[in-house]
Amino acid sequence: MESFYFVVFACLAALVVAMELSKNSKDRIGTSSSFNSFMNSYIIVYSLMMAGDWLQGPYVYYLYSTYGFGKGEIGQLFIAGFGSSMLFGTLVGSLADKQGRKRACVTYCITYMLSCVTKHSSEYKILMLGRIFGGIATSLLFSAFESWLVAEHNKRGFDQQWLSETFSKAIFLGNGLVAIISGLFGNLLVDTLALGPVAPFDAAACFLAFGMVIILASWTENYGDPEKKNLLAQFKGAALAIASDERIALLGAIQSLFEGSMYTFVFLWTPALSPNDEEIPHGFIFATFMLASMLGSSFASRLLAHSSLRVESYMQIVFIISSASLLIPILTNFLETPPDVRGGGISLSGSLQLIGFSTFEACVGIFWPSIMKMRSQYIPEEARSTIMNFFRIPLNVFVCVVLYNVDAFPITIMFGMCSIFLFIASVLQRRLEGIAESQKSRSQDWTEIRESDREAEPLNV
Numbered sequence: 001m002e003s004f005y006f007v008v009f010a011c012l013a014a015l016v017v018a019m020e021l022s023k024n025s026k027d028r029i030g031t032s033s034s035f036n037s038f039m040n041s042y043i044i045v046y047s048l049m050m051a052g053d054w055l056q057g058p059y060v061y062y063l064y065s066t067y068g069f070g071k072g073e074i075g076q077l078f079i080a081g082f083g084s085s086m087l088f089g090t091l092v093g094s095l096a097d098k099q100g101r102k103r104a105c106v107t108y109c110i111t112y113m114l115s116c117v118t119k120h121s122s123e124y125k126i127l128m129l130g131r132i133f134g135g136i137a138t139s140l141l142f143s144a145f146e147s148w149l150v151a152e153h154n155k156r157g158f159d160q161q162w163l164s165e166t167f168s169k170a171i172f173l174g175n176g177l178v179a180i181i182s183g184l185f186g187n188l189l190v191d192t193l194a195l196g197p198v199a200p201f202d203a204a205a206c207f208l209a210f211g212m213v214i215i216l217a218s219w220t221e222n223y224g225d226p227e228k229k230n231l232l233a234q235f236k237g238a239a240l241a242i243a244s245d246e247r248i249a250l251l252g253a254i255q256s257l258f259e260g261s262m263y264t265f266v267f268l269w270t271p272a273l274s275p276n277d278e279e280i281p282h283g284f285i286f287a288t289f290m291l292a293s294m295l296g297s298s299f300a301s302r303l304l305a306h307s308s309l310r311v312e313s314y315m316q317i318v319f320i321i322s323s324a325s326l327l328i329p330i331l332t333n334f335l336e337t338p339p340d341v342r343g344g345g346i347s348l349s350g351s352l353q354l355i356g357f358s359t360f361e362a363c364v365g366i367f368w369p370s371i372m373k374m375r376s377q378y379i380p381e382e383a384r385s386t387i388m389n390f391f392r393i394p395l396n397v398f399v400c401v402v403l404y405n406v407d408a409f410p411i412t413i414m415f416g417m418c419s420i421f422l423f424i425a426s427v428l429q430r431r432l433e434g435i436a437e438s439q440k441s442r443s444q445d446w447t448e449i450r451e452s453d454r455e456a457e458p459l460n461v
Contacts, residue, residue: 004351005284008358012291019298027302029165035158039166041218042149043173048211049141050174052112054182055204058286059190063197067122077131079400084135086396089389093139094234096385097224101148102215104385108140109212116205119198143388150376150384151222161307163376167369168301175368176294180287187283224382238386247378247439250432252391255371257425258319260398261418262364265326267406268414269357272329273350275411280346285354292358296365303366304373311370312433318370319426322363326419328356330412374432 031039064074096104111133118130153163189199242248269289274280303314332349346354379387402414 002346004346004354005281005288008354009284009288009291012288012295012358016291016295016298019295019302023302027305029162029305031159031162031165034156035162038152038156038158039162039169042166043170045211045214045219046145046170047174047178048207048214049108049145050178051182052109052204052208052211053138053141054179055186055200055207056116058183058186058283059197059200063119063201064127066197067127069124073124075403075406077127079403080128081131081135081138082396082399082403084132085139086135086393086400088132089136089139090393091231092136093143093389094231094238094386096140096144096147097383098231098234100221100223101144101151101385102219102221104140104144105148105215105219106212108137108144109208109215111140112137113205113208116201116208119201139389139392142392143385146372146375147224147385147388148219148222151224151381152220154381155222160376164304164369164373165301167372168297168304171365171368171372172294172297172301176290176297176365179290179293183283183286183290224384224386234383234386238383238390241380241383241387242390245378247432247435248387250428250435251371251374251378252387252394254425254428254432255391256394256398257421257428258322258367258371259395260402261322261326261421263395263399264402264414264418265357265360267402268411272353272411272415273346273357275350276347278346278350280350288354288358289361292361293365296362296367297369298365299362300366300369304369310433310436311373312429312436315367315370316426316429316433318363318366319422319429322360322367323419323422323426325356325360325363326415326422328353329415330419333412 060078061074064077069077092107093104115130115133115137118126118133121127149166150163153166154160185203186200189195189203190197193199242252269285270280270282273285303309304311329349332352335349335352375384375388406414
């Protein structure tokens, strides 16, 4: 493997270590011991859930190909997963507000374990069923756990600012360190121990089962819908909340634009780095991206620790940087012509793109805890899971369209489209900041009027 990969990895690792070791009291949020205990117990469960997810990701396509399915059939299976998340996942995820978030988290474990079991079959219909289960599980993973955390955090009376600490640490560990370890562990099972491509899915099921036991034994139940409205009324209430509060609508649009670009990037980075069938270490590059994400989440924890620095403000810059980073494949397209001989090492344009993609992944690391923070501020508690799953509908539609037409457009066009989406997200983020500042100002003016009225009351007696 070329030294360039090690240099990029080493630089990112050094930055992560330096970022963590250089934190002082101003960069950390002062919390209580009871909160730390609560936060650590949640992060353990969240990390187990993410391990169950990360173990599967690198081997899904590979497993299907070993069963003899072609690119078209595999594409259909992937589309089924995102389509299931959009249709069935939205319904099941929305039940979390009505039936309980703890119950929804347990349902996530069960459905994802069932999805893992189906990977032992080479029957197309069985694998399609597994993708449907996986789509439902994905919706629950990105809504039920966060909804349970926010509700439980508030129920226990913890400071609202402390949520940022949980979000940043959960992303740093669950979406960073756990992802790297899961990738290495999966490689150990498949390549070193030669247990076959199904082994990571069996390991994922074990992690999910262990996490489910902890949830059942230690978590309390909480609900978002105290009136136990029927599902249709719940959907109407969530839609009304989005339509009546521009902040929620903007937040949903921003999330869909960024995550849509992120999932598109997942499909595009491999052909972008090896357009001429260059030999690239996919697993090592994946670990590099996850390390960059850790760097971003570590930086985000610093930003969130300062209450004077608004999330709505700095995220505009993050979206601009992420937009610029995905323009690099377009710019490097003019640097050099593809060689006549296929294969070989990574090219100059590929090296520049790897740096740009690592920058984008660092932005992803900042995005996750920051969007979680904004969701905790703006989304009403009674319909939190329902609204969060509403946000995923345009995302899943977008990803299905991209998957269906992935061969119809040049890769530079796809990256250009993602860059435009991210720039639009920065514009919407600026609009969100303006509305939030305006409402905050009106709230402060109203508070001052109320206080002046109370001070004047004794004089009028």
